[in-house]
Amino acid sequence: MRIATWNVNSIRQREQHVARWLDRAEPDVLLLQEIKCESHAFPALAYHGLGYQAEAVGQKAYNGVAVLSRRPFVCRGRSLPGLPESDAQARYIEIETEGIILLGIYLPNGNSGGAEGYAYKLAWMDALASHAEALMAEDKPLAILGDFNVCPTDEDLAPGTLPKTDALVRPESRARFRRLIWAGLTDAVHAMHPHGPVWTFWDYQGGAWQRDLGLRIDHALLSPELAERLVAADPDRDARGEPQPSDHVPVVVDLA
């Protein structure tokens, strides 16, 4: 079984990139982030011919997540439990397929909006960890994939790319990422590439791609049963070299 995650930075700009990638990589499930459109505007029909059904959780202009799956699935949730009712940001989708619960997340960046913006990121991570712990207690196979907007350690960013104060590397962000690991989840890419470096994002600016100055912020976390089945976990760097690419590449996880 092949599961993947990809922050596409606008599905309208990347509709054909995704179609080509599905055709090439043949994932069973692809979780998308930053579709940047409302749910009804997601181009589901463009992927039906390739055998994929879509479910989108969108909003105008910002954020937005979606699922493309060629296996039957049910949508279990369209917002992260534990956040205030007033929170309307489209950052979460939860499905079940083949007995596996899959969470697709677009975690807040945390650098905009000052102290309030960073507090929102941490609250979001607290709610995610609480929900993950509850799901783990049910003993069902669980995977959390998406753009976490966290470099878990200093090995997960090219030297000099971010200041120490950046929300992606601050201790509070990293502590909350570790809470997910302590809950029993395995960081799939790290498990397969413990000595790195491995990047999933390169900034559009400053020739970051050409200089290979990237970050590892897109992750796949697996519950123990799925971690036992892990055979490969890799970013698809080829996607970053295409014309008009997203600044993120797909992260692909293969399970036996």
Place this chain on the structure above:
DNA sequence: ATGCCGGGTCCTACCCGA
């Protein structure tokens, strides 16, 4: 420490991303 790039939108200057 940043917004040079690249997306978005009350269409055009400004917000947001990492």
